[in-house]
Amino acid sequence: MSAPTLVDRLSHLSTELTAAERENLKFLLSMAAGGLLSGHARAVPEELRAVALATAQRSLPRLHGGVRPAFETGVVFLGRGPFFSEEDIAALDAESRRYRERAERFHDHYVASGAPLARELALSTKVHDFLVSQVGPVLPTHKANYLYYDEPGLGIDPHVDKDEFSLNVLTMLQHSPEDRHSELILHPPEQDALRVHLAPGESLVFFADSVTHQRTRTVAGETVRLVSFGYRTIGSV
Incomplete structure (x- = not known):
């Protein structure tokens, strides 16, 4: 042995x-x-x-405790999620714009929590059932945050999330202009960095408490606006 x-x-x-x-x-x-x-x-x-x-x-x-499903990159899903309709995305986009003035700075980005539509969709059976089909039983954590990177120099250094965001459903609402600078980067163990470029309406579902990830810094005139839902895999210790 x-x-x-x-x-x-x-x-x-x-x-x-x-x-x-x-x-x-x-x-x-x-x-x-x-x-x-x-x-x-x-x-x-x-x-x-x-x-x-x-x-x-x-x-x-x-x-x-061995309950995390085996993975190579930590990515569960990437693309246009079947759990959101066009109407859902439009409504989230509108609500996130309204909530920008309520957002508070958290380190190097802004966060708005408690928006009713975002929380309602985070608890929806559509999202829950999709996640169960991909990774097995999960529990919603009632965490639904709008994230804003709309000033020069905003971003997040490499990190992992707390248990309440062990499984993160991250959906892009706006990234402008077309000439992007800021990007989301995942760093799977002993692999090349995975650079994720989401179009508006696309989602990334990943094990945010297990895979190091970051958002590189915005430049003048750049705006990134997302919504993030947190879930916990059942059995997490």
């Missing part, structure tokens, strides 16, 4: 932690992965940096 790796040891450690302690461990691993992806620790030899990054990234999905 081969000796347990550090990933195995971290996975075993997570089974002995409380939910709060496990969230802290995930935060530390996320910070480690994000820092390495952002170019920190340049003084460390490249080979060692690669091992450290792979260890952090491969450990993140293992913090869930």
Whole structure:
């Protein structure tokens, strides 16, 4: 029998932690992965940096007691979702525009929560049934946020999300102008970065608590507006 790796040891450690302690461990691993992806620790030899990054990234999905479905990239679905009609997208677009003035800055972007239509659709059977068909039982977390990147320099550094967004349904409502600069990037373990460019109305469903991801910075005149629904896979510890 081969000796347990550090990933195995971290996975075993997570089974002995409380939910709060496990969230802290995930935060530390996320910070480690994000820092390495952002170019920190340049003084460390490249080979060692690669091992450290792979260890952090491969450990993140293992913090869930083996209930996270196996995946290569963390992407569950990408494209025009069958769970939203044209009318749904138009209504979300209109509501997100109205809620922009209520949005509050959260680090380097703006967030508006509590919008009634977004919350209603987040709890809809259409979205729920689709997710169940893809990954098995899930629970809505009642988290429905409009996200705004509409000032120069807004974005998010590499990170993973909290458990309430373990499964994220992210839908683009506006990205203008056509000459885009900001982009969503997923960093699957030991793979090339996955650059995701959503057209308005398209959705990305992915394991946001297990795959490091980021949004690169906006430039002057650029606007990115999205809606994000959070779900939890049943059995997550």
